[in-house]
Amino acid sequence: GESVGLHLPTLSVQEGDNSIINCAYSNSASDYFIWYKQESGKGPQFIIDIRSNMDKRQGQRVTVLLNKTVKHLSLQIAATQPGDSAVYFCAENLDMEYGNKLVFGAGTILRVKS
């Protein structure tokens, strides 16, 4: 049938709960990953990054986990707040012979209920 657009997965959480957003990446050779947050009407904003020689990295209220075996990335947000409502993207750094390029996943909508 006719496509009407990307159907982004949506995660709804209660304010104060923890959120886990998942991402599957495509290239086993990717060596660097970033999570971005995009609020309505704005450009994507950097949240946290991780290199392939690590499996966990923590920031302020956020933790990124990397599982290279299954090519999976997750973003954990502790004590989710209404201001966390946004679309979250994972991005992988693809190593090309002429350089590197940053490729984004489809995104996940996070809705925080007060």
Added chain:
Amino acid sequence: DARVTQTPRHKVTEMGQEVTMRCQPILGHNTVFWYRQTMMQGLELLAYFRNRAPLDDSGMPKDRFSAEMPDATLATLKIQPSEPRDSAVYFCASGWGANSEAFFGQGTRLTVV
């Protein structure tokens, strides 16, 4: 407050017209990306530059799109002639290249009627 600046923020144009979008990367960054965001395709990489040289524009329709960096403080994305299917938000981002984050501008919302 270093940031990527894009102009215009909004553009409405008629089919067939030329559109030029401009981007001022963060001073000192050596890599510039152009992305297009639509509901259908999400965030697509159109082109990127390192040290002002185009490294990859495979994501860009070559017959109508062109991207340039006339100098280190200006990147441009042109569409000629524009078509309704080009309607999207176009983002510019800059960074330090391999294994580093990209900083995004606020985007140019293009509507082609």
